[in-house]
Amino acid sequence: MYSAVMSMSTPERLIEATRELLWERGYVGTSPKAVQQAAGAGQGSMYHHFAGKQELALAAIRRTADELGAAAETVLGGEGSAYARIEAYLLRERDVLRGCPVGRLTMDPEVIADPALRAPVDEALGLLRARLAGVVQEGLDRGEFSGALDPEEIAATVVATVQGGYVLARATGSRAPFDSAVRGLLALLGPRAAVAATPTAL
Amino acid sequence: MYSAVMSMSTPERLIEATRELLWERGYVGTSPKAVQQAAGAGQGSMYHHFAGKQELALAAIRRTADELGAAAETVLGGEGSAYARIEAYLLRERDVLRGCPVGRLTMDPEVIADPALRAPVDEALGLLRARLAGVVQEGLDRGEFSGALDPEEIAATVVATVQGGYVLARATGSRAPFDSAVRGLLALLGPRAAVAATPTAL
DNA sequence: GTCTATAGGCCGATAGAC
DNA sequence: GTCTATCGGCCTATAGAC
Known part of the structure; x- marks a missing residue:
């Protein structure tokens, strides 16, 4: 982990440092200086690779958003009933007290005010909802859930x-x-569904 | 509304201005200077009434937390079935795009790091959960919900x-x-419960 | 109570040498 | 590519006059 960081190029280290700081402190609470120190890069070096705070944040946010999508796909595209996959998504390992690195940005006034910064956040959460809706629809088609449910909801x-x-x-x-x-949530979604799906999945 | 603000004492105006800024920009993104301008108070005036940013924020957060509790009680302590009251809580008028003035603070690293600032946030959300759990328990006692549900969950x-x-x-x-x-959520919680409770409530 | 003055430090960025 | 110097302005107070 640390050796990986040390062997990274300067732009890489800057992006990774920005991702960490954005996660912990948000855009408003993250300064270029703090990024430089965390990345072990100088002032001039940072401004050589990135036009400024916004551009650096954009690169960091895009990467974090992409990772969210990939992680979700790993779990939701797996084996099992719809209920089982939703359960796997909900029970997936998480650094709960750190919060969601994407959702967090939603509370940042400057991210929300800047269309370019908000776009990857919006897209990542939108894709996640769409992917989950697809899984719910599958479950509905297989009769796993009560028919009255709306997949998008x-x-x-x-x-x-x-x-x-x-x-x-x-x-x-x-x-x-x-x-x-x-x-x-699993209790509300579940019991009957899980049982109903078992014959096909397991 | 504005006349009310204008007739307030300086400390009152400072607290109200801080509440607004905390809601919109968080603790990290709120400066004493911005508070002073929003409150129409001078530098010296602000520091005369409050020791600093933290003390001012504490007063503001306490008040916002108290309001959350009162608003929740208004809806959850009302008439109707447990389901109806939870529905009323969920459908209550909200400035959705502004977010929750209490929950928002949870994403602020300096609020979370400061026990004094975090305490009112923790308490308000804790009381809300406890109050809702009580309502769910009532619903369970009256047979409104499936017996397998855990009220706190x-x-x-x-x-x-x-x-x-x-x-x-x-x-x-x-x-x-x-x-x-x-x-x-209402669909998952609901249909059967709503029907079951209707005879008593409506 | 409120004002102005002052403080040391960080903010986000630019300039130009090496 | 990376460095140091410099910029105007804000950050969070503190001091002391009025």
């Missing part, structure tokens, strides 16, 4: 529960409320 | 859906995903 509820779970966990300083929220 | 899911709904709405720039998430 359930997808929004699933993503919102995760994003809001981070809020509750950070408020408390413990991941417990996140886990509660997820278990509550 | 469902309460966490409800609050998380709202908090996460804000994230989705702000990412998109539209309240639509918030409404979807809420409708999805």
